[in-house]
Amino acid sequence: MLYNKNMMLVKFQSIQYPVFPGGAIIGCSAGFLNVPKIKGTHTAMKSGMLAAEAAFGSLREGTSLKSYWETLGSSWIWDELHRARNYRPAFEYGVIPGLAICALERYILKGRSPFTLKHGKPDHEATNAARLHSPIEYPKPDGVFSFDVPTSLHRSNTNHDHDQPAHLRL
Ligand SMILES: Cc1cc2nc3c(=O)[nH]c(=O)nc-3n(C[C@H](O)[C@H](O)[C@H](O)COP(=O)(O)OP(=O)(O)OC[C@H]3O[C@@H](n4cnc5c(N)ncnc54)[C@H](O)[C@@H]3O)c2cc1C
The missing domain is CATH 1.10.1200 (Non-ribosomal Peptide Synthetase Peptidyl Carrier Protein; Chain A)
Structure with missing residues (x-):
């Protein structure tokens, strides 16, 4: 189509x-x-x-x-x-119904749903002019409770073998 x-x-x-x-x-x-x-x-x-x-x-x-x-x-x-x-707009109905619809999509319908859910409003209506908002001042990581990205990644203990086969094939 x-x-x-x-x-x-x-x-x-x-x-x-x-x-x-x-x-x-x-x-x-x-x-x-x-x-x-x-x-x-x-x-x-x-x-x-x-x-x-x-x-x-x-x-x-x-x-x-x-x-x-x-x-x-x-x-x-x-x-x-x-x-x-249908996964993202399913949550327009709330968290629990959204999870239920996603489970239906994932385990029963497997992408063959005869319907297409819609978002509540167009994307451009979900944003505002920047002047209506103040920039968020994020505190710098303190190394005790918050950490920079490389440190967080290191601590997540993600580990890949050097010769691990690629899981994506094009
Ligand atoms: C937390 C997280 C986990 C994810 N995990 C996975 C995963 O495991 N596997 C997977 O396949 N995908 C994953 N994704 C999704 C994946 O990162 C994106 O789908 C992919 O990076 C999209 O590639 P892209 O080239 O379209 O955009 P991007 O990778 O976003 O590249 C866009 C680039 O344009 C630059 N840019 C933006 N505006 C301008 C400008 N005005 N001038 C110059 N440069 C600009 C940005 O800095 C950026 O470098 C994940 C995403 C997130 C957020």
Whole structure:
């Protein structure tokens, strides 16, 4: 299923038409994060590859960058994001109903839900002008109760073998 520039038939959350004159939006900026997995490096890489191919065709053969949008629609990115589309808006109904809907999506429907949930309001209505807010002054880590990022990472005890096989395959 493909979606047009006017966003008709949109079945995904927060994905806009990503092509503009002379450029294209890829990765998380384009909304390609898989929310339930909190993974998006693979869709960022793949969408970058598809955009690069479209740009190459545009430069070499004069084809339109719009082919990026079309190849996205037939790539595994679309299948994956379609299966993940209901997780975030499920929480519009509250935490407990949201968890229940996510469990239904994950264990029973497995991405084949016949419905697409919607967010309560458009993204742009969830933000305000910066002048209406004050910058948050975060205290520097004190090394006792709060720590800088490298220290926190070290303390999380995350450990990878040097020759660990990559779990992502493109
Ligand atoms: C806590 C957390 C854990 C995650 N874990 C995983 C995981 O295990 N596996 C996985 O696949 N994904 C994971 N992700 C998601 C993953 O990080 C993102 O999907 C991925 O980084 C998106 O890549 P990107 O290139 O689209 O954007 P980004 O990696 O966000 O890169 C955008 C870059 O643009 C720069 N930038 C922004 N504005 C400007 C500007 N005006 N001028 C110049 N530069 C600018 C930013 O500084 C940044 O470097 C995680 C995300 C978070 C937050």
